[in-house]
Amino acid sequence: MKKAFVIVILVLLILFGGIFGFKLYGNYMMHQALAHMPVPVVSVSASKVVEREWHPEVTAVGSFAAIQGVEVTPQLGGAITGIYFHSGEYVKAGTPLIQIDNSNQLAQLASDEAQRRLAQINLRRTQTLIATKAASQSQLDSAVASYQSAVAAVKNDHATLAKLAIRAPFSGYLGVRQVDLGQYIIPGTAMVDLQSWDPLFVNFTVPQSDFARIHVGTPVQVEVDSYPGQTFSGKITAMGAAINTATRQIDVQATVPNPKTILRPGMFGNVTVIEKRLEKVLTVPASAITYNTFGDFVYVVEKKTIHGKESQIALQRIVKTGIQRGSEVQILSGLRAGELVVTGGQIKLHEGSPVKIPASGKA
Known part of the structure; x- marks a missing residue:
């Protein structure tokens, strides 16, 4: 009885061992086959890092107020x-x-x-x-x-x-x-409210660190949610006499023409104070930046010789970003002018992925 039981155990071990060995051999052969297969090339769109001249800006949230406004009593x-x-x-x-x-x-x-x-x-x-x-x-x-x-x-x-x-x-x-x-x-x-609508004041505050960058006559641009895509231009006409000791902010007042009377006192808007001087900055399309909690990065396209053949590969590069204007993002560090960065197709990439860029520049 014991002999028969041992024989059955041996048969099962040989059977399962054969199956397991066959599986290992199949995986080994598949790995060998994949190892000799060429790495697929990913089609991406790319753009060069560009050096531009931008006017420095100070941004704030402002509120429109009538130059003349009163509650008639x-x-x-x-x-x-x-x-x-x-x-x-x-x-x-x-x-x-x-x-x-x-x-x-x-x-x-x-x-x-x-x-x-x-x-x-x-x-x-x-x-x-x-x-x-x-x-x-x-x-x-x-x-x-x-x-x-x-x-x-x-x-x-x-x-x-x-x-x-x-x-x-x-x-x-x-x-x-x-x-x-x-x-x-x-x-x-x-009894009734009476307001003058053209022009309007825009009241806002800026931190004392930006105080030296603005003065009476500095141009401003205001955008409001009610009219997306429209920009209302004006200039600073008055500044506070002192810094608020509690907030370390200074009051600023700009005057904005409103000939079509589409703006109203009490509206809030995003104010951009535009300095006259120009500064050189590096920019890339916003689509090139991958934002995450561990640090922003881009894929830089570089040339590399693989198996005696020159190829293009994508390498991750940590960058420090600045302000964004429209579709362009300022790069403070991490890139050089003229470098090629991926602007589309990043989801298919990993470190060292071979890439190709169509003649149109779009994947």
């Missing part, structure tokens, strides 16, 4: 008796907007006008009498004072009436009306 209280505008319309400076009840002030004006006329008559009479020495100097002085007081009362009435007839303080666009006819309002009640 009354100085005196009362019931609204007239509304002479429509929400959203353009008005010129001095245009009547709202009338507050002025009936009492008109009555007061009529009374004060009568007092002024009487004071004027008394003054003329006293001047005639004093010429004939029928009146004293003190009587003339009193008549003059009474007349001047009456004139001042009339002027005060006119000033009060002007405050009750609210007009546009400057030309601009009105917002949404916030009061109704017959409503009683008090001083400071918001």
Whole structure:
């Protein structure tokens, strides 16, 4: 019984050993065959590292503000008796907007006008009498004072009436009306927003490290999300008098023309301050950069002799990148002008992969 069991075990060992040995032999033969096969050449697109002249830039996030903007409010209280505008319309400076009840002030004006006329008559009479020495100097002085007081009362009435007839303080666009006819309002009640849209201010801050790079008159360009692809140009017109000690930033204000009035106060935009001087930089297409957490790199195409034949291979190169403008990325270190970098097809590459570049430069 034991002998038969041993025989079965030996047979199984020989059987499985043969199968395992055959598998090893097959893998060995396959490895040998692959070892003698040529490494496949990957078709890629490539571009040269280019030296360009760029204007240095300072970037920031800014907010548009009206050069003239105000919430129209009354100085005196009362019931609204007239509304002479429509929400959203353009008005010129001095245009009547709202009338507050002025009936009492008109009555007061009529009374004060009568007092002024009487004071004027008394003054003329006293001047005639004093010429004939029928009146004293003190009587003339009193008549003059009474007349001047009456004139001042009339002027005060006119000033009060002007405050009750609210007009546009400057030309601009009105917002949404916030009061109704017959409503009683008090001083400071918001009635309507008035803004001037052309030009606009752009307010932003820059760190003190960039302070020496900007000055009044420096050009700026602003991009807003509402109008992708459009750039609005202007220039710096004012700078803060001191650095903010809490943030170490300085306030900067630029003026941007808005002739089509498509921008609005309160919008935010990406501001680029463009220096006048030029500096030379190395650039590559953004598609050439492979970004990862371990460091950015590119594949550089170099010539190498393999088996006596000159070939092109792709080698990884760690690079340090700077700013990006459009489709170009600044290279601070890692590349030289004129070197060839892969711009398409990197996903098929590894260190030392043979590559070919079609005549068109595109894979």
